[in-house]
Amino acid sequence: MKNIATIGIDLAKNIFQIHGTDSKGKTVLVKRMKRANVLNFFANMKPCVIGMEACGGSHHWARELKKLGHQPKQMPPQYVKPYVKTNKNDRNDAEAICEAVTRPNMHFVPMKTIEQQDIQAVHRCRERQVKNRTALSNQARALLLEIGIAVPKGFRYLRTMLPELVGDNESGLTPRLRELIADMYSEFVDIEARIKNYNKELEKMSQESEACRRLRQMPGFGPLSATAFVASIGDPHTFKNGRQVAAWLGLVPRQHSSGNNQRLGRISKRGNTYLRTLL
Structure with a gap:
């Protein structure tokens, strides 16, 4: 021992x-x-x-x-x-882990603090609600399209058209479908309220964090991207320069080179997909 x-x-x-x-x-x-x-x-x-x-x-x-x-x-x-x-x-x-950790060129994952994991948890819950809202929107449009009602793209049209269709007796909805659309609209409103609450929580977290406040001074960084960046990056001292951060996010070109032939393709898309999407 x-x-x-x-x-x-x-x-x-x-x-x-x-x-x-x-x-x-x-x-x-x-x-x-x-x-x-x-x-x-x-x-x-x-x-x-x-x-x-x-x-x-x-x-x-x-x-x-x-x-x-x-x-x-x-x-x-x-x-x-x-x-x-x-x-x-x-x-x-x-045994493999014990061998790999001794390699001098091994890339290690920065350790996250409990505060960073709290921020990440809020982002994960918000992301789930956003996906649920998109799925609900697509289903509502599909059901209405089956009876000849086409809803334009955008959540704003769902906010206005769904209650109008439920309240209009001449809309062509059957009683059963009217009940379903009313239930879906109620769920849609609830999901949007949850997303709004998560946005407020992330805004509060970004104001409390010094790292987030510094990031928000840069163009393109709001409360969502700043908090997601701080939660995902872990210890920033792990990276030697900004290019390593870009490579970690998958924002550098994919390389397939040999000898004097340098072939650079599209971005590698490695790393955190959610953070790369926000950026």
Whole structure:
């Protein structure tokens, strides 16, 4: 236990797999444990490098392990996969993570604070409501089109035409369809109210955050894009320059070059799709 320099931990819901090596890379620890025993186990260890895949809950474990004096590092799963030997199982995954975290050129995922995750949670809930509004709008248009009523594009037409159609006895709607459209309009109003509340919450968060206030001084950054950028970027010191941030967002050209032939295509579209859409 005293000679452990690097640990790879395969995160899970209940059973965690741990693989540890010494400073020379020799395996000195292979262990499975339950979630409830993980922190107690690492609390009794000397500080070491702990690698893990970036996944659901990884930021929580990284923060907790850092409090214990360890050096947690998160990696994209696709960068860990080449180090998996033979068949895939928890034991081999933990060994691959332990090997990958020692690579000098490995790209690590910045650890998020709890405040950044709060902002991200609001964005995720808002994004879900926006998708629900779009789906509801498309369904309402399709149902009305089946009886010969074409609703123009834009949510503003739904806000005005749906209540008019429900209240007009000469609109051609059957009683059953009239009831359905009335219910859909009620749901549409409720969704828009929820989106408005999320927008207010993000506006409040952007005013409370110094990083968001600084971003909003730049052209094109509003409360949505500023808060999403701060929540997604993690620790900005992870990136050496702005070009690395652009590459992380997938805004640089895709390259397929060989020798003297330089081929640059469209943007790579890697990274955070939601943030890239806002920008």
